[in-house]
Amino acid sequence: MDMLWSGWGDPAKAAPLPDSVTGLLRDLLGVKPRDTDTSVLAEISVAEPPPAAALRALADAVDGEEHVLTDTESRIRHTRGKSTPDLLRIREGDTEDAPGAVVLPGSHDEVLAVLRVCAEHGLAAVPFGGGTSVVGGLAPERSAFVAVDLRRMNGLVDLDPVSRTATLQPGLRAPDAEALLAEHGFTLGHFPQSYEWATIGGFAAARSSGQASAGYGRFDEMVLGLTVATPEGTLEAGRAPRSAAGPDLRQLILGSEGAFGVITAVTVRVKPLPRSRIYEGWRFASFEEGATALRRLAQDGPRPTVLRLSDETETFVGLAQPDAIGSAEAPADAGCTAIAGYEGTDADTAYRREQAAEVLRAAGGTYLGVEPGERWAHGRYSAPYLRDSLLDAGAFAETLETASFWSRVPALYAAVRTALTDTLTAAGTPPLVMCHISHVYENGASLYFTVVCAQGEDAVAHWAPAKEAANEAVLTAGGTISHHHGVGTDHRDAYVREAGPLGIEALRAVKRRLDPDGVCNPGILLPVD
Numbered sequence: 348m349d350m351l352w353s354g355w356g357d358p359a360k361a362a363p364l365p366d367s368v369t370g371l372l373r374d375l376l377g378v379k380p381r382d383t384d385t386s387v388l389a390e391i392s393v394a395e396p397p398p399a400a401a402l403r404a405l406a407d408a409v410d411g412e413e414h415v416l417t418d419t420e421s422r423i424r425h426t427r428g429k430s431t432p433d434l435l436r437i438r439e440g441d442t443e444d445a446p447g448a449v450v451l452p453g454s455h456d457e458v459l460a461v462l463r464v465c466a467e468h469g470l471a472a473v474p475f476g477g478g479t480s481v482v483g484g485l486a487p488e489r490s491a492f493v494a495v496d497l498r499r500m501n502g503l504v505d506l507d508p509v510s511r512t513a514t515l516q517p518g519l520r521a522p523d524a525e526a527l528l529a530e531h532g533f534t535l536g537h538f539p540q541s542y543e544w545a546t547i548g549g550f551a552a553a554r555s556s557g558q559a560s561a562g563y564g565r566f567d568e569m570v571l572g573l574t575v576a577t578p579e580g581t582l583e584a585g586r587a588p589r590s591a592a593g594p595d596l597r598q599l600i601l602g603s604e605g606a607f608g609v610i611t612a613v614t615v616r617v618k619p620l621p622r623s624r625i626y627e628g629w630r631f632a633s634f635e636e637g638a639t640a641l642r643r644l645a646q647d648g649p650r651p652t653v654l655r656l657s658d659e660t661e662t663f664v665g666l667a668q669p670d671a672i673g674s675a676e677a678p679a680d681a682g683c684t685a686i687a688g689y690e691g692t693d694a695d696t697a698y699r700r701e702q703a704a705e706v707l708r709a710a711g712g713t714y715l716g717v718e719p720g721e722r723w724a725h726g727r728y729s730a731p732y733l734r735d736s737l738l739d740a741g742a743f744a745e746t747l748e749t750a751s752f753w754s755r756v757p758a759l760y761a762a763v764r765t766a767l768t769d770t771l772t773a774a775g776t777p778p779l780v781m782c783h784i785s786h787v788y789e790n791g792a793s794l795y796f797t798v799v800c801a802q803g804e805d806a807v808a809h810w811a812p813a814k815e816a817a818n819e820a821v822l823t824a825g826g827t828i829s830h831h832h833g834v835g836t837d838h839r840d841a842y843v844r845e846a847g848p849l850g851i852e853a854l855r856a857v858k859r860r861l862d863p864d865g866v867c868n869p870g871i872l873l874p875v876d
Contacts, residue, residue, distance in 0.1 A: 355429055390440075438471070446494040462578045474517075551567070560785055571597075574611050604833055622692050627720040648702075726792055751794075767816065839870075
């Protein structure tokens with residue numbers, strides 16, 4: 348099943364906003380209903396596909412013309428990603444970044460062949476998994492390109508129960524990966540908000556981080572080996588769990604976003620399926636107090652599997668439990684909601700839960716019971732659907748995230764909130780800015796911001812200065828430009844500043860060696876030479 352072409356996920360799961368929320372948007376933020384309807388898919392056009400000779404060569408590369416799609420609908424469904432600007436543009440019928448064709452390779456060798464054809468015919472190649480990028484990662488800076496959709500490469504290649512490793516193909520969607528591993532008693536434990544649609548290859552290419560990262564780790568920490576198809580041949584990385592044999596080439600590919608090649612296999616560590624899962628809620632008087640409590644658990648333990656904290660605004664609105672927004676169950680009192688979740692054996696879960704509760708109480712937390720935690724778990728993938736409903740109602744809603752060391756988190760939080768609030772207020776659309784800590788580490792944490800305001804006359808152009816101001820605030824306050832969304836084109840200029848001139852030149856040298864013709868996702872991650 349493909350995602351909704353003009354929104355997120357399964358159209359059957361979309362739901363209009365409650366009247367109470369619509370009224371709040373109108374009264375608090377001045378949101379007005381949309382003047383125009385969303386474009387109709389059947390009425391949208393795209394540019395001409397690549398020349399016939401190139402299409403024939405692509406068909407030969409992937410074992411038949413049935414694996415090269417040039418119909419309008421397929422190309423629209425592979426246009427850009429799922430950021431708010433992406434959705435607003437496609438809803439207006441803007442297909443400027445549509446691929447010339449969608450190519451469906453079925454093996455590593457076929458991917459290599461596709462890249463050779465692209466080099467020969469002057470086409471760029473954009474790896475496509477779930478299409479969930481929110482940073483412009485699927486819109487290369489070349490007009491003639493094909494989307495390399497990896498959905499046919501969706502299997503469990505190998506499972507080693509002794510070493511507890513699994514080798515997965517890149518087009519395997521996360522729920523399918525979990526189902527295949529569960530048949531053998533294992534889990535990957537990677538559950539990002541994009542879980543229902545994102546793929547294994549995309550997780551690796553973007554350095555994904557799941558909502559249970561406190562217990563299972565980030566995806567890049569799970570990866571033990573990678574196979575990559577590049578225009579210059581095959582790159583294999585990872586022969587052992589750890590190695591001192593030079594720099595770790597896995598880290599060169601992780602987070603490279605298709606700029607160096609196409610990931611065709613990922614070997615990951617797996618964990619036994621948990622026997623017990625329990626999620627609970629806690630309340631803190633302030634975001635600062637709650638952050639201190641999370642830091643104590645992250646540094647000294649025992650660390651929960653899931654650990655997150657919503658600030659006062661996010662808690663008041665109810666976004667800490669998305670399914671409760673607009674209902675009588677939405678929290679209405681002051682303070683900040685934290686969610687702690689525990690997964691593992693019965694004994695381990697009970698022990699960590701008991702010991703963590705002592706830390707949270709000592710840090711000022713009030714136990715709210717399991718209901719808030721279970722509500723969060725039930726609605727953990729629903730926020731993107733809420734974003735679509737906000738857009739339908741005429742509001743603008745977007746997210747951005749960053750991370751830094753614990754000592755810098757307060758200043759980073761204040762700087763980004765101020766940048767967004769001041770910029771959008773000055774533009775005549777005062778925003779609601781919400782934030783939560785979504786991932787914790789011994790040395791720091793991530794901050795995930797949600798912004799809601801009126802759309803303005805041109806919503807995409809209206810948002811651009813605010814996003815630029817937020818990026819500047821992140822860099823100035825010592826944060827990283829992205830914790831898990833990636834770089835794409837939206838963060839590329841800021842990433843150039845973060846990496847520094849010498850670092851960028853080193854990466855350019857790698858790209859020139861692996862991709863001398865600039866076939867692979869040009870303009871993504873690195874500026875085009």
